[in-house]
Amino acid sequence: MKRLLTSVLLMLAVLLPQQLLAAGFNNETLHYEIVYHWGMIWKHAGDATLSLRKTSNGYNAQLTGKTRSWADKVYPVRDTLKCTMNSDLKPLLYEKLTHEKDYYARDVVKFSYNYSHTSAHCTRYRKSGTTTIDLSAKAQAYDMLSVFYMLRNLDYDELSRNKNYTTVIFSGKEKEYLTINYKGVETIKMRDGSKRKAHRINFKFTQKGGKQSSDDLTAWMSTEADRIPLLLVGKLPVGEVKCYYAK
Numbered sequence: 001m002k003r004l005l006t007s008v009l010l011m012l013a014v015l016l017p018q019q020l021l022a023a024g025f026n027n028e029t030l031h032y033e034i035v036y037h038w039g040m041i042w043k044h045a046g047d048a049t050l051s052l053r054k055t056s057n058g059y060n061a062q063l064t065g066k067t068r069s070w071a072d073k074v075y076p077v078r079d080t081l082k083c084t085m086n087s088d089l090k091p092l093l094y095e096k097l098t099h100e101k102d103y104y105a106r107d108v109v110k111f112s113y114n115y116s117h118t119s120a121h122c123t124r125y126r127k128s129g130t131t132t133i134d135l136s137a138k139a140q141a142y143d144m145l146s147v148f149y150m151l152r153n154l155d156y157d158e159l160s161r162n163k164n165y166t167t168v169i170f171s172g173k174e175k176e177y178l179t180i181n182y183k184g185v186e187t188i189k190m191r192d193g194s195k196r197k198a199h200r201i202n203f204k205f206t207q208k209g210g211k212q213s214s215d216d217l218t219a220w221m222s223t224e225a226d227r228i229p230l231l232l233v234g235k236l237p238v239g240e241v242k243c244y245y246a247k
Contacts, residue, residue, distance in 0.1 A: 028052050031246045038239025045071045058086040061145055075101055083145040089153060094143035107172025109143060120170045135175050141168040152227040156199050179204045188220050188231055191244040197223045198230050
């Protein structure tokens with residue numbers, strides 16, 4: 001009964017209301033340092049670049065991540081996320097390119113809309129072959145890249161502290177529910193020792209039925225007008241990964 005109730009609540013969850021959206025974005029390129037932290041160990045393990053370019057009809061976004069030379073010797077990673085969004089930050093096309101050691105994969109998600117419904121045709125390219133899957137939601141859905149721009153574009157003065165807001169994420173193979181919990185403004189310490197004020201948001205990813213589909217994530221967005229993601233923290237089986245805004 002508890003599992004059924006959780007499923008119903010997720011399906012009927014209140015989505016992030018559109019009136020909370022603020023302004024748009026300008027062209028930008030943001031650089032991040034990815035640090036592995038476990039106890040007294042702090043190791044700069046990788047770097048990432050997040051870029052956004054305005055187009056005549058919306059935006060093109062790209063996130064690239066790679067391990068540093070010392071980490072390449074253990075487990076090299078070269079991953080890329082690409083997303084095309086319209087002027088309202090609704091995703092139109094999402095692509096995930098994965099190259100992690102000997103593993104290669106490419107996922108392409110094409111979004112379409114019919115009133116309040118979102119549909120997606122997903123194509124998954126693997127060495128073993130190509131498969132397709134269709135996803136749908138009776139609400140606005142996002143991918144793992146466009147959702148960050150939606151979150152950055154919220155009017156945080158209108159968000160209720162400690163209240164859960166839920167939206168839908170389409171990956172290349174499944175529909176996930178992303179629940180965010182706004183924790184208010186905190187002062188955080190950056191990697192260079194400076195201190196910044198930021199909006200804290202906790203992320204929780206679940207599938208239908210309430211089963212957790214990904215590890216929890218916490219993000220801190222700048223309180224300044226650009227809402228730059230300053231810090232992201234994800235838990236690992238041993239330690240955690242911290243992604244610091246560098247410049």
